[in-house]
Amino acid sequence: MSLCFSLMGPVRAWRDDEEIELGPRQQRAVLAALLLNNGIRLSNEQLIGMVWDDPTPSAVMALRTYMYKIRKALPELHLRSKDGGYTIRAEIVDDCRGEPLEGLQGSYFEAQRVRLGERRLKAREDWLERELDVLELQKHVAAHPLRERPRALLMYALFREGRQAEALDHFHQARALLNEELGIEPGQDLRKMHAQILKGDLHLPRRPEQLPPDLADFTGRTTEIARILDALPGTVGITGMRGSGKTALATRIGHLVRHRFPDGRIFVRSHDVANELLRAVGVENPSGDKAALWREKARGKRFLIVIDDVQDAASVRDLVTPGSGLVLTSVRRLNELPGVTWVKIGGLTEWESHEFFRKILDPGRVDAEPEHAEVLLQRVSRLPNPIRVIGGKLSSRPHWTIEMVLEQMERESKLGRAVPSDCAATLAPLIKAEQELSEDERHLLMCFARRDADVIDIHEAAEMSGGDPGAIELVLESLADVHLIEPLVLGRYRLPQFVRVYFGLRTPVLTS
Known part of the structure; x- marks a missing residue:
């Protein structure tokens, strides 16, 4: 069972999906004080000072009573008195339900309310800076008209869309409002944004979006995906035989983590990887140490980089930068690379291969011949590429059965071919592997x-x-x-x- 808490709105707690009753206001105040100091030991005197502005002698007994009731309601916290104090370790979520610490009174909670509110605003504005969504920025500016950072971001986003006049108008609105409400002029960042838009020298950063399209019929790999997502940002290597779906898995990962890497997603399939990375961020014909130049350009950025079909460790060794994620696909596991989480893939599981086959071919045709379908999937070791090719062939022959394809494969095997001659694409991974x-x-x-x-x-x-x-x-x-x-x-x-x-x-x- 999982236990989580929220301090946004009333103090609340859930065990899995069921909300827990936390008792009267002062009891929730004691719990809130512990949660606000998550992982820090608080003495009885500190807790009393946080919960009661003018504590009376009875506060000590009241604190003990509330602690007893909190332990009874939330035994998973293992909340015990040690050295005259208490420590709580808990998962706290921001469910954006309302004003922080709603209903709790006192100077301590007022100060914490301001702190949590500011932290929430900063987190929201960090997200707005990454996304630069004009509509969301307009909503935020309307709700917080005196905050200059989101106003500057809105001006930038409008300018990026070619709406220069609207961007300049927002500066004048902000200037008038700040003068009227606070008697001050706009700050340096807002003035700088205004000046750059006027001069036309506001350089828009290049945000590469190079990932191939995600496959609508992508199937399975749940365990592998979970492991890769857990390892990012960092370096992940996907290894497996040709035709096992390494590129498709890397591409799926890239689309799943889009919002975690706001500076762009880069896809490279080249021997000169550093050169292609630099081209993706607008550096043409680089010279000198390309890897060092890439690290300089990527410093402070969060890119998701997929390097497909890596041939050797040297081409990717010095390209890792803090905050960015690197996904490598390679037939061979490059053990000489440090700090890589390697994930090996092969054929799909029995269930996954049948499900994938049913996406390629009419499910009714697959379900009508379950035994023949299983033989066919085993014959190609449940690898996605040959399943796709043979499923496509059957789709183009609506009057054929799976048994007919198996018979044809058997006949041509006796003649020296592994699969039907018009399905050469099925063999492409093994033909390529044999050449090497x-x-x-x-x-x-x-x-x-x-x-x-x-x-x-x-x-x-x-x-x-x-x-x-x-x-x-x-x-x-x-x-x-x-x-x-x-x-x-x-x-x-x-x-x-x-x-x-x-x-x-x-x-x-x-x-x-």
């Missing part, structure tokens, strides 16, 4: 596949290929690094069915 293999890796993988077994050990692999077990282990580990085989325990590996079908039909090359 050494002759020894390719030969061993073909021997492994022709063995037609899920699991094999080093000695069996050495016997099949005719190589030395020590050398074979290095080759097997290299294949595991690119996820073409899956390491189990030391010396034993599993071959995914999709890889086995493809490489089992290739012609082995004899090595010396």
Whole structure:
């Protein structure tokens, strides 16, 4: 069960979704004093001074009574007297319900009410500065007409939209109001914004938005997404075999965290990563140390950066900046990079693969052949890319059944093809992976596949290929690094069915 509190409006508490009765006003005042000093030990004298402006001797007994009732209502707090005082540790939320500490009286709570109100306004204005939403800024300025910061932000947002006259008019409104209400002139920031708009030298920052569109049919990866979201901002690496959906997952993450990175989202697929990052923020043809220049440009900013298909650690090693999030996708896990949270993905789960298949193909057609659908999904190791391609083929052939596709795949397999000839896109990840293999890796993988077994050990692999077990282990580990085989325990590996079908039909090359 979770327990949370709010100090915005009346002091309130919830256990999960159920609100808890907190008792009379003075009892809530005692709880509020503890919550306002979350994690700090307060003595009995300090608590009494906060809750009662002019305490009487009976305040000591009243405090004990209230503490007893608070402990009884909220046993999860483990609120116990220690060294003549109390400490509370709790989750406090801002649910924006009204005036802070509503109904609580006394000089201490009046001062805290002002502090909390100012903190709430600052948090709201920080958000407005990130978003620069004209409508929301107009509402805020109308509610707080004497605050200069949101007025300057509104002028900037209007200027950015090409509404220069409206932006200048807001300065004159603010000047008249400040003179009339307070007898003062606008502050330096407001005057500077006015002068820059008049001169036309207000430079608008470049906010890159380069992420590819999110996939409407994206399915699953719940655990992986939760882990990545928890690691950001920071550096996250997504690794897995080709066709497993690394780019789609990175893109989904980028769209989910949009509001956490207000300075923009950058997508790079290049060997010269630093150069592309600089171009994204408006630096053309940079020279010298590009990584250092990028760190300078990104200082104090919050970017979300997705670097797709990273080939080597050197291209991304020096690009991390505080406050920005970095998401890498790579077939190989780049263990030499420090401070990276690595997330490995493979095929979808059984439920996820069926759900994804039903999004690509008419659900009625999938549900009509559950057993054949399962065989098909197993054959492609539940990888998103081949599921999408084969599902697309079936969609273009409304009179075909899943069983027909399986029969065609079986016929063409006997002729030396792993999938129907017009579904070459299904094989694209494995074709690309094969091109990057050494002759020894390719030969061993073909021997492994022709063995037609899920699991094999080093000695069996050495016997099949005719190589030395020590050398074979290095080759097997290299294949595991690119996820073409899956390491189990030391010396034993599993071959995914999709890889086995493809490489089992290739012609082995004899090595010396």
